[in-house]
Amino acid sequence: MKSLSEKGVRRILMAVAFSAISALLLITLFIINEGVPFIFKYGVGNFLFSSDWHPQQMKFGIFPMITASLWVTFGAMLLGAPLGVAVALFLSEYVPRPIMRIIKPTIELLAAIPSVVYGFIGVIVLAPLIRNYLGGPGLSLLSGSIILGIMILPTVISISIDSILAVPQSYREGSLALGATTWQTINMVTVKASKSGIIASIILGLGRAIGETMAVIMVAGNSVNMPHSALDSVRTLTANIALEMSYATGLHRQALFATGVVLFVGIIILNSIASIALRKRMVKG
């Protein structure tokens, strides 16, 4: 009887696991099925590298959106990655452990704030500041980058701290006993030993930044023009899909799915580069 229930549990778990995998598979197939034919019909070059997005006139060039997505993400990483790693190093190496144990969950709580709230703060506080002090419409590439940079902080900090704390204390002691200062020890031993985890945290942050939609729609301005400065209003790939999907039909709708395909492929390429880099580091270390 026992073996029968064993088998039953096994089957049920297998069915659940397969339903998750098949959901992923179906979503992928659906997007590809809806989007890829359009890309070839419209022309890969025209779609990816034309700056003309006028759905009413059947013009579907997403180059401004690709540019905007890349710049906003790049800006977010430029702000979030160094700041996040620095906070992680400070909390794990300089702050007494009991205090760190209070601060870390607090930071992780930042990830639980809905993105619409970040967007709201961006619109109310950040955009007017940028408009008044730097010029432009305020709702811009810069404000999108800053909001996203803040939003990825909990991811970067939390995973970085975990990997830094996993570095054996004996490495630090060995280094300090050889006459290294705290900073030399961090720089030459701790960061090296936790490099793969720190890189992983940055990549997860990158994934979050490139895929984030709500906050970006609210603060980046959503103009479909090619950005010429950080103060220009921009529309990212994600924002493009979210803004127009509700009323798009026919070719327009297919073009949005194709936008999804581009986003999908982009993220897969980024993740692959990251995991290859990670594996290399692991073999080396």
Added chain:
Amino acid sequence: MTTKFQIHNFSFFFKDQQILKNLEFQIPSNEIFGIIGPAGSGKTTFLRALNRMNDLETEISHKGNILMDQNDIYTDDFDVVSHRKKVGMVFAMPVPLPMSIYENVVYGPRLSGIKDRRALDGLVENSLKAAFLWDEVKDRLKTSGMRLSGGQQQRLCLARVLAMQPEVILLDEPCSGLDPISTAKIEDALTELKKQYTIVLVTNNTKQAARVADKTAFFLMGELVELGLTKQIFTSPVKKQTNDYITGRFG
């Protein structure tokens, strides 16, 4: 014979627990000073007081002084980092840093600002030779230090301390996890090294102290019970507790 360390009425506390009690003795230069005693007798804490590694713990305090070459090492403005460059330490668990054998050895010298490739190469060769490891690793200096056997790792840890050209070497049960052959190699190295360095050796293995130490101190419950020439401690100890410990009746 000169005195390297003078310990004056030194007590050490962790929270409100007293680990070391009113220690008062001297450690001479260019000798191997052995410290024996059962677990929890404060041997390691004392050793880590000499290079101030205890500073890494929280809620610690001390009374009294420790003088190295007549300078108090517990004054407020004392330069701990350069002190640790002069007082090298080998830990109980052999833990090379996560880098190549070569990089492990030059870690200390690099911190001191030595950049010249030839000088570093020379230091690596001399230090590994002095730690009796050169012949085993000279063809693979670029491989990770973590790939060595336990005994080799511990000699690598000794070599990286020697490369800093310290004045004192502290060893905290350096052979506790090692096989007899590796242990013998480390002991041979120590006997050579005492010509140039002052060596303080904490060991759980009383026979090791008997083999290599010139003077031996017996610690019990944070107190110094007896201190004397190794030969005298092991053949005619004055205190009954010392006799009981070295004959294996407790501890």
